[in-house]
Amino acid sequence: MSKSLVQQVAIHACGDASALRVQQAELPLPGPGEVRVRQSAVGVNFVDIYHRTGLYPLPALPAVLGVEGAGVIEAIGAGVEALTVGQRVAYAGVVGAYATARNLPAQRVVALPDGITAEQAAGAMLRGMTAHMLFAHVRSLQPGDTVLLHAAAGGLGLVLLQWAKSLGARVIGTVGSRAKADLALSHGLDRAVLYREEDFVAAAKDFTQGAGVHYAIDGIGGETLLRTLEAVRAYGMAASVGQVAGAVAPLDPALLGPSRSIALARPGVMRFMSDAQRYREGAAATLAHLSAGMKIMIGKELTLAQAAQAHRMLEAGETTGSLLLRP
Incomplete structure (x- = not known):
């Protein structure tokens, strides 16, 4: 060669x-x-x-x-x-x-492994690493937890949705159209919120009988992140994983507590993967989920x-x- x-x-x-x-x-x-x-x-x-x-x-x-x-x-x-x-x-x-x-x-x-195509792998590796990071390292997801996902019909959203459901969570997600809602629902979403027509904070509170979600994952950034904090219950967590709508502005700690008493994480998957042991662990978890039937x-x-x-x-x-x- x-x-x-x-x-x-x-x-x-x-x-x-x-x-x-x-x-x-x-x-x-x-x-x-x-x-x-x-x-x-x-x-x-x-x-x-x-x-x-x-x-x-x-x-x-x-x-x-x-x-x-x-x-x-x-x-x-x-x-x-x-x-x-x-x-x-x-x-x-x-x-x-x-x-x-x-x-x-x-x-x-x-x-x-046999049975996992190159297309599935290329569409899942980074997103699977992100899911493993969020649900095993940033906050350990427990059966019965409630999760809010933004862009639930996107590439990352569909992986996070299926991963969270496999861990026993209930998931509410925002989408931009009825077609995207149907797609996310077909992948296991419990409640779809068409964010152009419905307030997602109110929907999240309704989904949780007024308490707010245990875990909110926000890849939108900008003003959406500030609203996402409102959807989280006391002693819950929001994770900011992107800024599609604009840079994440500096936050006043008073937005987190003590009255709200919530946590905010800003984890980076590239940093997560820089550790060889975490990388192997995340890759193995991703391949295991694909082998178990996670749809890409x-x-x-x-x-x-x-x-x-x-x-x-x-x-x-x-x-x-x-x-x-x-x-």
Whole structure:
């Protein structure tokens, strides 16, 4: 196996979706402890948009975007013993996924069991890691707990929904349309709130007989996060995991208590995955949920060269389920 010419999508400066550029590059042989993966599917996530805009700065530019994918190992570097050429694998948390092939640290690559497709893995790895982080590390979810999810029909929302239900929780979720409500309900949602027509705080209080939810997960940010705090019961928790609607402004601790007596977490899945043990634990949990029947809805598949279109669709809220690129 020699050096290989690959197609990539990179940014040379931060900006809107037009900053994404398709380029060709020479991929070197995998170094010690690395493998080369010929990619079959690449996941598109909001963290990619945050990297593109500079909200979450990358170490250096130019940079190839994307943090998760799945494919087949086609070359192995020195010292790699647990993986083999031809093996189906997936990964998350390593920037550079928007490419036809790439080199990866072998410790970040996980073997895919039979029955789990590359598309399922590319649509689930980062979201599964996020679910495991939120429900096992940030706040241990217990049977009978009530959970509020925003964007319940999105790629992350559907994974969080199914994960929470598997742990015995009752889940209320916000959606932007009746079609999205039907989709989330078909994945186990107990109560759908069309947020353009109904106040989600009032709905959450009604869902919990006035008490508020035990756990609210907010990927919207902006003013929505402030309202989300109102939906949480005393000694419950809100987790802020994104800022689709705008930056999360500094919060006065008085908004949390003592009268409300709630907790606010701001966990980051990339930080979570930086620990090798947590990464393996989260990957194993994700694959276990997929093997047990967790559904990954692929809402749209685009070519690698259509990455800018994928970003625009995601930013506009035009997607349901997971959004994939086909290298």
